[in-house]
Amino acid sequence: MLIKKDQDVIRGYFEDSSNLKGGHADSVAFPEDITALSEFVKEANQNKLPITISGGGTGTTGSRIPFGGIVVSLEKFNKIIEISEGGFRAIVQAGVLVEDFKNECERKGLFYACYPTEKTAFLGGTVATNASGSRSFKYGSTRIYVERLKMVLASGEIYEIKRGQNLLTKKYSTIRLDSGQEIKIPLPAYKMPKVKNSAGYFARTGMDAIDLFIGQEGTLSIIVEMELGLTKKPPKIFSSFVFFKEYSDSWNFAAEARTLSKDKNKADGIDALSIEYFDENALKLLRQKNSAVPKDASAAIFFEQEAAGADEERSVDSWLKLISKHNAFLDNTWVAMTEKMRETFTQFRHAIPESINEIVKRNGFRKLSTDIAVPESKFLDMMRCYAGALKRAGIEHAVFGHIGECHVHVNLLPRDEKELKISEEICLKFVKKAVALGGTVSAEHGIGKTRREYLEEMYGHEGILEMARIKKALDPNCVLGLDNIFPKEALGLV
Numbered sequence: 470m471l472i473k474k475d476q477d478v479i480r481g482y483f484e485d486s487s488n489l490k491g492g493h494a495d496s497v498a499f500p501e502d503i504t505a506l507s508e509f510v511k512e513a514n515q516n517k518l519p520i521t522i523s524g525g526g527t528g529t530t531g532s533r534i535p536f537g538g539i540v541v542s543l544e545k546f547n548k549i550i551e552i553s554e555g556g557f558r559a560i561v562q563a564g565v566l567v568e569d570f571k572n573e574c575e576r577k578g579l580f581y582a583c584y585p586t587e588k589t590a591f592l593g594g595t596v597a598t599n600a601s602g603s604r605s606f607k608y609g610s611t612r613i614y615v616e617r618l619k620m621v622l623a624s625g626e627i628y629e630i631k632r633g634q635n636l637l638t639k640k641y642s643t644i645r646l647d648s649g650q651e652i653k654i655p656l657p658a659y660k661m662p663k664v665k666n667s668a669g670y671f672a673r674t675g676m677d678a679i680d681l682f683i684g685q686e687g688t689l690s691i692i693v694e695m696e697l698g699l700t701k702k703p704p705k706i707f708s709s710f711v712f713f714k715e716y717s718d719s720w721n722f723a724a725e726a727r728t729l730s731k732d733k734n735k736a737d738g739i740d741a742l743s744i745e746y747f748d749e750n751a752l753k754l755l756r757q758k759n760s761a762v763p764k765d766a767s768a769a770i771f772f773e774q775e776a777a778g779a780d781e782e783r784s785v786d787s788w789l790k791l792i793s794k795h796n797a798f799l800d801n802t803w804v805a806m807t808e809k810m811r812e813t814f815t816q817f818r819h820a821i822p823e824s825i826n827e828i829v830k831r832n833g834f835r836k837l838s839t840d841i842a843v844p845e846s847k848f849l850d851m852m853r854c855y856a857g858a859l860k861r862a863g864i865e866h867a868v869f870g871h872i873g874e875c876h877v878h879v880n881l882l883p884r885d886e887k888e889l890k891i892s893e894e895i896c897l898k899f900v901k902k903a904v905a906l907g908g909t910v911s912a913e914h915g916i917g918k919t920r921r922e923y924l925e926e927m928y929g930h931e932g933i934l935e936m937a938r939i940k941k942a943l944d945p946n947c948v949l950g951l952d953n954i955f956p957k958e959a960l961g962l963v
Contacts, residue, residue, distance in 0.1 A: 522597075524591040559574065570592055606730075608742075632677055708774075842912035
């Protein structure tokens with residue numbers, strides 16, 4: 470197995486999109502098969518050598534950044550083993566890129582519905598964080614599509630689990646390994662919020678044991694292979710950018726579009742795949758890419774919908790009525806009815822993170838961003854909180870994201886130490902507000918190393934200790950993913 474130790478060569482494995490600094494490790498290992506990985510992990514565990522798993526480097530919370538020990542890269546686990554057109558499922562390795570998998574599925578007339586946004590993310594990383602993207606509004610997050618996992622545990626043992634195979638209850642919360650060993654999982658008492666959620670370990674009485682390993686951010690196992698559910702590729706998707714003079718009109722438009730889309734009868738034909746939001750500052754960034762963005766717009770909504778035949782005309786008609794009702798720029802609404810135009814819109818939408826990263830480099834200070842989602846009934850309350858605090862602070866920022874799921878990303882872009890401190894205080898204020906409203910501190914990106922403080926706000930100190938007990942049950946020597954989700958010091962308290 471290839472192992473690299475030259476620090477100049479391996480430095481790239483100490484970075485991700487979080488801009489967290491100070492990462493370091495002795496070496497990076499590149500296993501090519503599960504047997505080699507198993508043997509390597511077994512030896513590291515015996516020597517109590519910390520292991521950080523490295524995916525595609527697209528994460529925003531520092532999960533793959535090591536602070537000591539060794540890094541295991543899964544980039545050689547890059548095979549699409551099978552795509553079953555009749556069975557609507559696929560078997561893939563953890564290092565397959567999201568974009569490659571999407572394209573291969575669509576070539577066979579299939580659709581990976583949750584489709585996380587980052588095209589160069591590893592599929593294993595999206596499972597490890599329970600990632601999602603804009604279309605999770607209709608199709609849900611990664612968790613729903615995971616049918617089977619093959620993993621290497623901290624002991625080096627290979628463990629495979631299928632959905633429906635093992636349910637965990639208060640009376641019976643045991644996982645049985647192929648070796649015959651039984652591991653009792655101490656189910657926590659904390660309650661997960663009833664919103665889209667990617668914060669900490671999944672916990673629910675009667676839960677499927679496979680769900681414990683989805684969203685665990687490399688702290689309980691190394692995910693090597695997944696079996697994922699697929700759907701039929703939609704015959705056509707149309708999308709639209711809708712611009713508003715008043716941001717409150719865009720919020721109300723999104724709220725009504727959400728309600729209509731969730732109406733089971735679908736009498737008016739509105740059934741959005743995604744509903745995305747862009748504030749005035751996000752539009753300024755987009756205007757640099759396309760001067761046609763209206764100069765007097767203070768907000769925009771981007772939406773997508775599947776359409777076919779007679780339903781398409783009815784749906785478009787209903788959307789136009791909704792756009793008119795909420796005072797949007799009807800004459801300056803962009804609609805993509807072809808695959809080529811839709812792809813142009815998608816690339817346009819994805820230009821915002823790139824522009825923000827350019828600002829971060831220019832300013833020389835890391836950005837602070839939120840990943841908060843709240844219940845629908847509290848959505849306007851949270852949006853008003855964002856708007857008021859950001860206006861008072863006067864710090865450069867941009868707000869965009871999945872407004873259909875009451876989940877937008879606030880990006881604060883400080884230019885000096887003073888603004889950095891204020892930005893940290895503002896983010897913590899947002900987190901506390903979201904928790905009070907019954908929301909989550911991380912809806913899709915996970916906790917990693919940069920949002921651990923937020924997780925404790927959500928579940929309390931005892932909730933953190935409950936997670937630490939789960940980790941120690943599966944990883945007694947505490948070698949996997951240290952400092953992800955909770956600080957390693959918590960492991961010494963249980």
